[in-house]
Amino acid sequence: MGKVKIFDTTLRDGEQSPGVSLNIEEKLEIAHQLAKLNVDVIEAGFPIASDGDFAAVRAIAKEVEGPVITGLARATKRDIDRAWEALKFSDKPRIHTFIATSDIHMEYKLKKTPEEVLESAVEAVEYAKGYVKDIEFSAEDAFRSDKDFLCKLFTAVIEAGATVINIPDTVGYATPQEFGKLIKYIRENVSNINEVTISVHCHNDLGMAVANSLAAVENGAEQVECAVNGIGERAGNTALEEVVMALNTRQDYYDELSDITLKEIYKTSKLVSSLTGMSVQPNKAIVGKNAFAHEAGIHQDGVIKERTTYEIMDAQIIGLSENKIVLGKHSGRHAFKERLTELGYKLEGENLNRTFKRFKELADKKKKITDRDLEALVEDEIHTIPQAYELIAIQVTNGNQVFPTATVRVKLNDDVITESAYCEGGPIDVIYRTIDRITGLDCNLESYAIDAITSGKDALGEVIVKLKYKDDLFIGRGVSIDVIEASAKAYMNAVNKILYENKELIESKGDA
Ligand SMILES: CC(=O)SCCNC(=O)CCNC(=O)[C@H](O)C(C)(C)COP(=O)(O)OP(=O)(O)OC[C@H]1O[C@@H](n2cnc3c(N)ncnc32)[C@H](O)[C@@H]1OP(=O)(O)O
């Protein structure tokens, strides 16, 4: 059985998804989870892109052990210097440098001849090699590049010291057969190819990123670049969970496996979705909420008689589990903690007490507490940044003949209690305007999304909002059985993130 290396680019290409912006703490949390998932490589960011990205790559390089840590750099000395400054703290650093090789990119974007591009690629690899042994070189838009130029360039960068050559389908144009053929062609026409790892990086513009990556594996690719939940630029990247589970479920066909710890897949997907604010579509393969659900009677009958009649994978393999202990309003802290541990969460002290209190409140309102309810509560708890404002109470009156009115009471810095009210707008709008009136922040609601996390009339609702403050987007998440409360919590969560990133705002409030 061969081994396919999993190169995770959730924190670099994944973060290039429009509207996604992760802060250092969030990136670190995802990176730690990726290490638990046992990916081979974490692409932690693009250090030259911003001071924040640089700091996140450096923090991950310092803290996260296990996987190789890499960061992206254009084929320039400045980018490579900056990447190395961040990566040098890792015990397994890799510099990932790239340049585009298709005629269209070389002519219009780079304004360079093929000879100049080849020279820049070789110089970049040689320069990066001065810092570290492990160098990945990517030929951006490789699929639309002239095959023979590509082979000539790969031969040259391998001679210059590249250890991994990456073949991207940058714009998601390839079909599986064609992409497989390209990998075979490169294997057969790059004389020194056996000295390096062959990697692929596919985009999903035509919905074929996973199929193309697997076709590449069939033709000799040894590393697949992917992102959790398939997030990334435009229609996204190859979905990590889909490639990994295809290899696992169809070992008989591929004869290749990854080293991924499968039972961490579901949890990683939830974490990424919650921190990026990008919901997973219900019918998404592997991690969508319908992926293991059966609605049709004939299917339900089949599954009850024998699970494998309609399930090709066991949900428990990816970390989705059945309730063994039924948790409800009569459950105690031990059973609660035990169940959380089984689900892979370690909550102690104050965090445990607060979550337990919320669990009891929920159990009073909801008959059956499912694992998904628990996950929602815990995620709400562990992803909270320091709360400058704490929501104490909200009251909204609404009806088809009255103006909605909201009253909101908050506590500032564990101390001052402020209350305000507002009338006019929709029932959610009035809450948000009331909160704005209290905080005095001039921010814009860019998007609002609501979803039921669990099923039934008493389902937990999850609200995700994106607030724009100055030029930055802040994602807030709130969970409650009451969607009005979930909406208020999500907004407050985003406001607290704004204050956390702009500490001077809160200091001036404290002084006042
Ligand atoms: C396919 C991919 O996913 S590649 C990664 C894409 N990711 C990103 O772009 C996210 C991060 N990017 C950024 O923050 C910014 O674009 C930066 C900091 C990298 C550069 O910003 P700016 O200096 O303002 O340049 P801008 O982005 O407008 O243009 C890119 C420049 O890099 C050049 N360039 C692009 N790719 C490369 C490369 N691989 N090697 C060398 N130069 C390159 C372009 O030709 C252009 O040069 P020009 O200014 O001489 O015309």
Ligand SMILES: CC(C)C(=O)C(=O)O
């Ligand atoms: C830089 C490379 C790997 C890339 O992201 C792409 O080509 O899509």
